[in-house]
Amino acid sequence: MEMLLFVQLLEIATVLVLILVLTMLQRFGGIKYIYNLRIAFIGYFILIVLTMLNLFEEQVVFNSLFKYALLATISVYIYVSFSVGSNKLIHLARFYWMIGILILTPMTLIILEKTDQLEGIGYILLGIVSIFVGFFWMNKVLSHLIPSKIVGVTFILFGLHIMSFIIVQYDEEFLILGYMVVAAFEAIITISLVFLNFNYLKELDDITYSKYINLFNNSSDAILLISNEIIFDCNRRAEEIFERSREDIIGRNPMDISELVQDNGRESYDYGTELFSSASEGKITRFDWIHTSANGRRINCEISLFLLEEGEFAAVIRDMTANYAYEEEINFHKYYDAVTHLPKRELFIDRLARFLDERHNQVALIAFNIDNFKEINDEYGHEAGDELLRQVANKVTSVFKSEVTLTRLGGDEFVAIMDKLIHINRIYLPLERIQSVFNDNFEIQGQQVNLSVCMGVAFPESETTQPMELLKNSDLALNLAKSKGRGRIEFYSKKEKEIFIARINIERDIRIGIESGEFIPYYQPIIQPHSGKIVGIEVLARWIKQDGSMIYPNTFIPIAEETELIKIIGEQILSKACDDFRELLKDNKDFVIHINLSPLQLKDDSIITTLRDVMEKYEITARHLFIELTETVFIDDADHANEILKGIRAMGVGVALDDFGTGYSSLSYLVKMQVDTIKIDRSFVVKLPGDQKSRAMMEYIIGLMHDLGYKVVVEGVEEKDQADYLKSIGCDAIQGYYYHRPMSIEKIRKLLMS
Missing domain, CATH: 3.30.70.270 (Reverse transcriptase/Diguanylate cyclase domain)
Incomplete structure (x- = not known):
């Protein structure tokens, strides 16, 4: 009996040591299942104490039921704690099924008056669970380590022994042996767990250090480890950014590889000391900094500085030079011209x-x-x-x-x-x-x-x-x-401003007028002086606004030419005039339409195509069409102008030189010009016929033009005696207010029909 008490005390001591070891390992180790074992062995310790004291020996039913309940609780707890990875519903089903069995079993045995077997069944249950834990530990918990396998095997043996021990528990000698074996098993578990935790922590430390080194050396940011403001280690990226070897970086003060003055105007040493002081309070200090490479290149950095331990810091440095350069380029193009x-x-x-x-x-x-x-x-x-x-x-x-x-x-x-x-x-x-x-x-x-x-x-x-x-x-x-x-x-000046604003307004109105069709042709008859017959008309552009007011050519033509809107206006007038006279020309083979073209239109090679398209569209034959131009077309490029005119004449369209005598042409142009008719300006007519010099000039010009093979039309005739004089000296045609003013298409139709 004394021997039995001794071995029971021995097991109690062993379990206490095991609980202490499990407590230490759970607190300082890293294996989560140790906590579960500690709770289970605390319950087991209580059970052993109760068994040894045998407090309820006189109450057999209560004693057996109480120990059964405690063993069942320990078993269920261990089972649930180690049943990881199961489907939740299946896990709950098994759990409640197990609870049901554990409740029904004692009820059945009590009814059958076999309550003395409850304690044995409870130990068998604990043995089964111990075997389950053993297999779980061998396969799941750090199974690659030998101490873990020893723990697992020991639990299996522990469970088997408890089951066999209960079967022969009434044999005192075997009972003593059983307690000693159980104590030995528990001692083995304790020693194995200590070694297991030591190996686990060592392996964990090796893995952590290896990961740290990989992270340290392969970081995309430079990392400096600093002690008392001296660099004692750095990673590969730091060597790349600073363009220095590791040996050249270690041992330096970080300020030694920095600009003397930072972009905020602070000296690097003063500003750096302040930042280290802030970081030493345990705060992560983030700031912009300018470092320098070995060749003096500025490196724009974003730095995170934080405390490792007393006097030691880590600086994580991100090279932002390319980003800053890109931002500077964006800002430069925002405020500065890309070309100049x-x-x-x-x-x-x-x-x-x-x-x-x-x-x-x-x-x-x-x-x-x-x-x-x-x-x-x-x-x-x-x-x-x-x-x-x-x-x-x-x-x-x-x-x-x-x-x-x-x-x-x-x-x-x-x-x-x-x-x-x-x-x-x-x-x-x-x-x-x-x-x-x-x-x-x-x-x-x-x-x-x-x-x-x-x-x-x-x-x-x-x-x-x-x-x-x-x-x-x-x-x-x-x-x-x-x-x-x-x-x-x-x-x-304000005056010039007013003029310019007026010009801008006219230009705006011209554009509006083009869109709304305000530019229309007016027609001035050309008269054969001997017969008095109308042999043609000159097409003149008029601008009649929507309010009915008329803007005369000397107001809008110069602005239209400056803005090149004259091209559009010219095409509109040409098309409208051809449309107006399409029917009239069918019955009058000798009638001609004189269309004014601006120098800008004649510089454009497409004018020939434009003329051809308009004639085809409105069924106008070439003999009915004359193009009028001024001498200015020959100033810039006379050869090109003559080429264009040659192409126009090749279509059968006539060409008349308007305002002769007022431009810049020399007499040498008369031989070269690709024209058919000369129109003499009204400035030669004003003093006729009374002024002898004017008569001499007019007679000379008409005679010369005839000798050169040109027909002559005189413009600006306003008096009868002027018309009679021009008729007498052989003028081919006359145009002026004496005969007719420019008129609308409705009026010219009535005139021609009469």
Whole structure:
């Protein structure tokens, strides 16, 4: 009996040690199932104590039932704790089934009066569960480690022994042996768990260190480990970013590989000390920093600095140089012109506003552009044009150095701010500087090109003048200069502004008039002087607005030609005139229509195609059509003009030279010009027939034209004696108010029918 008590105490001691080991391993180890075992063995310890004390020996039923309930509870707990990975529904079904069996079993045995077997059944249940835990531990919990397998095998043996021990529990000698074996099993489990946890932690430490090294060396960010502000380790990425070897980085103060002064204006050593102080409080400190590479290259960095332990820090450094460079490029293109690298309008206006606020009486704007830049672009190409713009920007900037702000508003238009004028009269000095740039030739694709420039100048009208208003005024002055020819300089004035605004309004109305069909042909008859018969008409453009008012040609034609809208107007008038006379011409084979074409239309090679298309559309034969042009078409390129006229005449369309004697033609042109008829300007008619010189000039011109094979039409005849005189000297046809004024299609139809 004493021996039995001793071995029971031995098992209690063993289980206590096991519980202590499990508690230590659960707290400091990493195996989650140790916690479950600790709870189970605490329950088992209580059971052993109760068995040893045998508190309820006199109450057999209660004693057996109580121990059965405790063993069953321990078994269910262990089973549930280690039944991982099961489907939840199946797991619950098995759990409740097991509970049901455990409740029904004692009830059945009590009914059958076999309550003394309850304790044995409980131990058998614990044995079965122990075997289950053993197999689970061998297969699931760190199964690759030998101590884990020993734990599993021991649990299996422990379970088998408990089951066999219960079968012969009434044999005292075997009972003593059983307690000793169980204690031995528990000791083996304890020792194995200690070794298992040691191996597990060692393996975990090895794995963690290996992962740390891989992470450290393969990080896309540079990592510096710093102790007392001295670098004691770094990763490969740090070597790449700083362009230094690991040996060259280690041992340095981080400030040694930094700019002396950071972008915020702080000295690196002072600012760095402050950042280390902040990080030493345990905060992760993030900031921008400028490091330098071995060759002095600036490295824009984003740094996260954090405390590892007292006096030791880790700095995670991300190289943002490419990002910053991209952002700078984006910002540069936002505010600076891509071609010339001059400020764009937004930045320019901002500076102009500042100058106006500070010293408006010293400010002036000079707007300038290159004469005929479009032609240069067309001839040499856009790349050459961009290169020319860069040359202009560089040369103008160089003559002013930093004295002015220059911008390119678009195309070839530049504007310079003069912000330090002592007096407005001093504006001629910067104007001369700009002009000096264009006195020298520019090189385009290896060729020397001479350029000229037009300039417009505007001063603030008052201290309240706004930047956009001043810019608009300089642009008005520039446009005025361009309208007066090449190389002109004009100053803004209110009068010129009014004229320019009126011109803009006319241009706008012309565009509206084209869309709404306000441009219509008027017709002035051409008379054969001997018979008095109408042999043709001249088509004249008239602009009748929707309100019924008429705008005369001398008002809109110059603006239409400047804007090249004259081409559209000319085509509309041509089509309308041919449509108006389509039926009238069928019964009159000798009747001709004189259509005025502008120099712009005749420079366009497509005019021949346009004429042919219109004649086909309205069924007009070539002999009924005459094209009138002025001498200005021969000024720029007489050969090209004659080629166009030759093509027109080849179709059978006649050509008349209008306003002869008022243009720039020399007599040598008369031999070369591809024309059929000469129309003498009214300026030769005004003093006829009384003025002897006028008569001599008229007789000479008509005689010369006839000798050259041209027919002659005299315009501007307003008096009977003028008509009679021209008839007497052999004029072929007469046109003027004496016979008829220009009229609408309705009136000309009535006239022709009468």
